[in-house]
Amino acid sequence: MKPLSATPRTSLGRYPERSTADRAALYEILDAGLICHLGIVVDGTPRVVPTCYGRLGDTLYVHGSTGASSMMTAPSQEICVTVTHLDGIVLARSLFHHSINYRSAMIYGVPSLVPDEGKSDALRVITEQLAPGQWDAARQPTRKELAGVAVLALPLDEASVKVRQGPPGDEDEDYALPVWAGVLPVRQAFGAPVPDPALRPGISVPPHLAAR
């Protein structure tokens, strides 16, 4: 696989050991996520919007509504999409070395609006990211419904991938302190599916949802 483009903004000045240009690492972070934070500039100021996304090959699809100004102005300018996994709280002996364990990907690029004929495929990618197996289980979108959805396609070319894992790193002299140090793991967990109160009787949770 082609490595990611190295640009000044994706090359870390601090903690360069936390950075990677490995495309496989980028894909792993993206594929494990459920939502992203989409950064756009509106009237000169930044806006950070949580939204759904999906990846197919070297394209990231980001979901929105044609009624959202953020989506409709995005194709004419550069955006930044960030996906973050918080993996742990790093508790050091000194407050200064407290940190978090995380995996994050910041992707930069000028997106294109997915044309009508490509929207269904792009939405399938986004739906399957959120709930694998769900695309074939639910009613397909109508042409009118598709018209109300905006999907951005962003090439996965320029990205900053950062990973911090493992125990704290303290100052040499602090290892003697009588302070507990280590990591408090954090993870995303799924609960048992909660049926819609309006669900028709006799419809059980499908295996692709029960398994998570």
Next chain:
Amino acid sequence: MKPLSATPRTSLGRYPERSTADRAALYEILDAGLICHLGIVVDGTPRVVPTCYGRLGDTLYVHGSTGASSMMTAPSQEICVTVTHLDGIVLARSLFHHSINYRSAMIYGVPSLVPDEGKSDALRVITEQLAPGQWDAARQPTRKELAGVAVLALPLDEASVKVRQGPPGDEDEDYALPVWAGVLPVRQAFGAPVPDPALRPGISVPPHLAAR
């Protein structure tokens, strides 16, 4: 409590029922979070950086390093800080009505750099957000360590608070479909604390960390 300022960018055009100007709702969302996504404009393009934060009263503190250009350019311009809780995947009978349950806060404002004499108090707020009880348990920062940390203070005045909870909303005619519908709950969970391999023998996990 003073309600949040209503501005065009914090007034939702779509789904206005998901929006609130309630300051208590904002505080609840912020106080329940562990990380935020900081949006800044660098050379005209957006950058979305995951980082730690904390709230005290009507001020949000955001943590960074004096070596990070994002932190040092921020005080001269408007930023956007977003905190998002993903609470569930909303599975509808139609793909079009798939959604997520979430609570999010987008805060806009021009931050100030916390001066040296205020840094320790601000860092306490950020540390206690991440690990309550930890500030008094670990070694305090030295003057030199404080000098290497940048903290932004952002007034909590203009914010867009959005909440979506509950079952899917389908088209009337779709309720007859034999498709399971409901919510797959998502939550953030803590694992058991993992000691640093270099931890001195005989130091047990303190109660404020064991309890989470």
